[in-house]
Amino acid sequence: MRTITYGKAISEALHEEMLRDESVFVMGEDMAVMGSVFGLTKGFLDEFGPNRVIDTPISEAGFSGMAVGAAIRGLRPVVELMYVDFATLAYDSIVNQAAKIRYMTGGQVKVPLVIRAPGGAGRRNAAQHSQSLENWFTHIPGLKVVAPATPYDVKGLLKTAIRDDDPVIFIEHKFCYAQKGEVPDGEYTIPFGKADIKRPGKDVTLIAYSRQTNFAMEAAEILAKDGIDVEVIDLRSLVPLDWETIEASVKKTHRAVVVHEAVKRGGYGAEIATQIMEGVFDYLDAPVKRVAALNVVIPFSPTLEDLVFPHVKDIVAGVKDVLR
Amino acid sequence: MPVKTKTNTNKDAIKYYREMKEVREFEMKAVELFTEGFMAGNLHTSVGQEAIAVGVCAALKPADLMVPTHRGHGQVLVRGSDPNLMMAELCGKSTGYCKGKGGSMHLANVELGILGTNGIIGASLPIGTGSALASKIKGTNEVTVIIFGDGASNEGTFHESLNMASAWKLPCVYICENNLYGVSTDIRRVTSVQDISTRAKGYDIPGVTVDGNDVYAVMHAVSTAIERARRGEGPSLVECKTYRHRGHYEGDPQIYKPKEEVEEWKKRDPIVRLRKEIIESGMASEAEILDIEKQVAAKMEAAAVFAKESPFPEAYEVTTDIYSSDNERSVAR
Numbered sequence: 001m002r003t004i005t006y007g008k009a010i011s012e013a014l015h016e017e018m019l020r021d022e023s024v025f026v027m028g029e030d031m032a033v034m035g036s037v038f039g040l041t042k043g044f045l046d047e048f049g050p051n052r053v054i055d056t057p058i059s060e061a062g063f064s065g066m067a068v069g070a071a072i073r074g075l076r077p078v079v080e081l082m083y084v085d086f087a088t089l090a091y092d093s094i095v096n097q098a099a100k101i102r103y104m105t106g107g108q109v110k111v112p113l114v115i116r117a118p119g120g121a122g123r124r125n126a127a128q129h130s131q132s133l134e135n136w137f138t139h140i141p142g143l144k145v146v147a148p149a150t151p152y153d154v155k156g157l158l159k160t161a162i163r164d165d166d167p168v169i170f171i172e173h174k175f176c177y178a179q180k181g182e183v184p185d186g187e188y189t190i191p192f193g194k195a196d197i198k199r200p201g202k203d204v205t206l207i208a209y210s211r212q213t214n215f216a217m218e219a220a221e222i223l224a225k226d227g228i229d230v231e232v233i234d235l236r237s238l239v240p241l242d243w244e245t246i247e248a249s250v251k252k253t254h255r256a257v258v259v260h261e262a263v264k265r266g267g268y269g270a271e272i273a274t275q276i277m278e279g280v281f282d283y284l285d286a287p288v289k290r291v292a293a294l295n296v297v298i299p300f301s302p303t304l305e306d307l308v309f310p311h312v313k314d315i316v317a318g319v320k321d322v323l324r
Numbered sequence: 325m326p327v328k329t330k331t332n333t334n335k336d337a338i339k340y341y342r343e344m345k346e347v348r349e350f351e352m353k354a355v356e357l358f359t360e361g362f363m364a365g366n367l368h369t370s371v372g373q374e375a376i377a378v379g380v381c382a383a384l385k386p387a388d389l390m391v392p393t394h395r396g397h398g399q400v401l402v403r404g405s406d407p408n409l410m411m412a413e414l415c416g417k418s419t420g421y422c423k424g425k426g427g428s429m430h431l432a433n434v435e436l437g438i439l440g441t442n443g444i445i446g447a448s449l450p451i452g453t454g455s456a457l458a459s460k461i462k463g464t465n466e467v468t469v470i471i472f473g474d475g476a477s478n479e480g481t482f483h484e485s486l487n488m489a490s491a492w493k494l495p496c497v498y499i500c501e502n503n504l505y506g507v508s509t510d511i512r513r514v515t516s517v518q519d520i521s522t523r524a525k526g527y528d529i530p531g532v533t534v535d536g537n538d539v540y541a542v543m544h545a546v547s548t549a550i551e552r553a554r555r556g557e558g559p560s561l562v563e564c565k566t567y568r569h570r571g572h573y574e575g576d577p578q579i580y581k582p583k584e585e586v587e588e589w590k591k592r593d594p595i596v597r598l599r600k601e602i603i604e605s606g607m608a609s610e611a612e613i614l615d616i617e618k619q620v621a622a623k624m625e626a627a628a629v630f631a632k633e634s635p636f637p638e639a640y641e642v643t644t645d646i647y648s649s650d651n652e653r654s655v656a657r
Contacts, residue, residue: 025461051461057491062450062484069391069454072439075461077454092481096444097451104430105440106423107645141646144654165648193653240654275657 001184007177009151010116011040013158014078016187018048021076024162027054027063028080037082038118038177064090064115068097068167071113076162083129084117084171087136098167099142110165114158118174119147120211120261121293121309125174126300132210132262132293132309137169138238138271144192145238147171149213151181153236156190164192173211193240197249201231204319205249205256207272209235212259212310219315230319238268243275250276254285255322261309264292291318334607340382340539341602342616344374344595347398349624350407354397354414354428357628358574363415367428368395372537372569375594376501377402379542379564380469383550387466389437391452393473393501394429395568396441405433407627417634424637425645437466445506446479448472449498453485456496456559467553468496469546475506477520486527486561493558497549500561501536503568508580521563529559536564537594567592 004012018024025048026041032055035042044053056063060081067077081087087094098111121130137145144166148154154172161168198213199220208216213234220230231249235242250256256276258269273288293309310318351369358367370377377398384390384403392399397414401407405421413420414428421433432440439455442448452470459466476482477500489496500520504511517523524531530549534541542564549560567589571578602608647654 057484057487059484059488061481062453062488065447065450065481066454066457066485066488069439069451069456070458070461071454072434072451073389073455073458073462075458092444092447093450097442097447101440102648103645104422104426105432105434106421106425107648108422108432108434109440110648141655144647144650193650240650241657243657 001182003180004151004183005177006151006154006179006181007038007040009155009183010158010172013155013162014041015044017159017162018044018052023074024076024078025052025054026078026080027056027067029056029058029082031055031080036080038174060086060089061093064093065097067113068093068101068111071111072101072109076112078114078116078162081115081117084119084133085128085131087117087133094137094143094167094169095140099140103142111167112165113167114161114170115167116170116172118172120173120175121298121305122175124300124302124305127297130298132260134169134171134238135262135266135268138268142167143239144168145171146192146236147210147238148236149173149176149210149234151179151183153190153196153234155183156188157192157236159189160192163189171210175211190236192237193242194236195242195245196234196236197231197245198234199230199232201229201253203229203253203255204231204322205233205246205253206230206315206319207233207235207246207256207258208260209238210261212261215310215312215315216259218312219319222312222316223319228319228323243279246272246276247280250280251283254283256284257289257291257315257318257322259291259310259315259318261293263295264290265295267292286322289318289322291315337598337602337607338616340378341595341598341613342620343378343381343402344539344598345617345620346407346623347374347377347401348595349620350401350410350627351397353624353628354411355574357411357415357631362632365427367414367574368572369570369574370395370398370568372589372593373501373503373566374398375539376499376536376542376564376566379539380471380499380546382543383546384469385466387437388550389439389455389466389468391439391448391455391468391470392441393448393471394441394443394445395473395501396431396471397428399471400431400433400438400441403433403438404436405438407624408630411627411631412634415631415634416636417631418637418641419630419634423641425641445473446476446481449476449481449485452496453489453494456489456494457492459495460492465495465554467550469499469550470496471499471501473506474500474502474504474511474515474520477523478515486524486529486559489559490527490529493556495553495556496559497546497553498559498561499546500563501566502563503566505568505572505580507572510580519563521561524561529561531561531563533563533565536566537592537597539594539598
């Protein structure tokens with residue numbers, strides 16, 4: 001199978017969906033002439049024209065709200081927030097408008113909107129360009145939240161997001177853009193709410209999403225050398241959540257570790273841990289463990305930044321902890 | 325006094341009068357239900373501001389779209405909505421336009437192009453501007469009118485929306501209902517300009533201020549702006565100066581309004597004004613007007629009865645309509 005980068009996979013998904021459905025358009029800062037800061041929409045302006053590839057001013061509140069209006073009118077906007085941190089400026093459009101309009105109107109409208117936003121730390125982008133904010137969105141009924149880890153997943157899930165009739169917060173990891181992986185030629189989509197067992201195992205269930213899935217896989221390799229058989233579950237979508245896969249795995253392994261790059265306090269790991277305890281407590285041989293970022297502001301200095309979010313060794317330690 | 329033009333026929337005047345009266349009666353009936361305890365939550369009435377809803381709707385073509393304010397009962401009603409279903413919505417009943425899930429602040433009737441009133445000040449501007457962007461992308465020629473209060477003109481979304489709509493010549497019209505107060509705060513105390521329409525200069529679009537209590541002045545200004553938008557020449561800002569006779573919400577003690585100011589504006593009541601004009605000019609007799617008023621009162625009484633007699637939503641409705649696909653699973657966890 002051919003190998004492409006995560007960034008290229010996103011680009012292909014956008015391109016294929018724009019060819020497939022002319023109601024799809026992209027908008028955001030530096031999307032058209034520059035082809036996005038990560039180069040994901042290079043050439044799109046020439047191919048699809050300025051009506052469907054829109055360079056916005058730096059007006060997140062305005063253009064995110066406009067995307068909601070265009071979605072209500074039956075178009076399928078794919079908006080990029082240059083960094084997920086900028087969602088603060090678009091929060092009303094996302095939280096009070098996109099998420100609620102269908103319900104508030106008693107189902108009169110659909111809001112087929114995708115908001116793509118890179119999150120995550122590790123690129124020395126400091127405090128306002130490095131956060132993992134997915135849990136702000138999982139907390140808001142009406143939004144679907146997706147956080148893919150691999151080129152294969154990001155392509156299939158983005159195509160699903162664009163075809164979905166609900167607002168989808170599509171969180172990409174900026175550290176993954178250059179990462180390569182196998183992606184088949186031709187058409188495929190991946191459904192929401194279907195976790196991927198990236199590695200089967202019998203001793204511990206290790207639940208991850210986004211870039212931490214890759215760290216979890218590395219940790220599992222290391223642990224295998226110590227005779228510990230880890231099952232790695234990549235959630236892929238946080239809302240809807242594939243509870244059935246988590247449940248079946250924990251019933252088998254009796255131990256669970258949840259890992260994410262967002263700060264530990266109030267993170268999605270707390271939600272997963274609680275659901276496991278509410279759902280399958282009797283099967284647990286140890287408390288559910290969270291491996292997550294420190295509850296701190298992300299520092300610029302590389303030596304400090306590397307202390308903030310989990311690395312492979314932290315996941316290895318977390319897994320050993322629940323096996324003690 | 326109303327502006328007389330060749331388009332200002334007797335038939336129009338009587339139609340406008342009836343519509344304004346319907347808005348007034350609808351809202352006063354809502355106040356009654358609210359006071360009697362049939363209606364909960366927040367009720368924002370537009371008593372005194374009815375000429376704007378009527379003037380704006382008179383300027384619209386059937387395919388045009390509208391994003392009204394949180395004080396938008398009048399706009400939703402005059403555009404052609406059924407008062408029964410509106411009143412039911414205000415009472416949280418299952419027969420309401422939004423199945424009782426939206427209420428007074430979130431009335432929507434998308435079939436008629438009413439994309440929804442909004443509880444967040446300033447949120448209607450980008451949504452309406454996005455609707456205009458959709459028209460541009462689709463290559464269709466409907467215009468979106470976006471109605472908001474004076475308060476919204478101090479939100480960032482006002483400025484971001486006008487900037488993009490002007491830069492891209494989007495087919496929309498921004499209509500500011502300046503009723504002088506944002507909740508309790510006199511807009512003149514917290515705003516950089518006397519007339520909000522002057523802000524249009526900053527975005528290189530036409531801006532006009534009209535007497536918002538004169539239905540004809542509103543209709544003409546909005547029509548001019550809509551025609552411009554439809555020709556592809558971009559947006560305009562129309563400021564309608566008006567006054568809300570009642571509180572920001574029902575129960576608002578209104579200690580912030582000087583008595584003389586209230587009295588002065590009540591003399592300019594748009595309904596009283598048009599009624600006088602119609603009778604004095606002989607467009608209709610007092611008896612004919614009384615007859616219209618009787619019909620309107622009966623219609624709104626029927627709406628109240630319909631709302632009262634309608635059932636509340638079934639319990640299962642609490643979890644429906646959150647998502648349009650995979651709803652059950654996405655709500656469950």
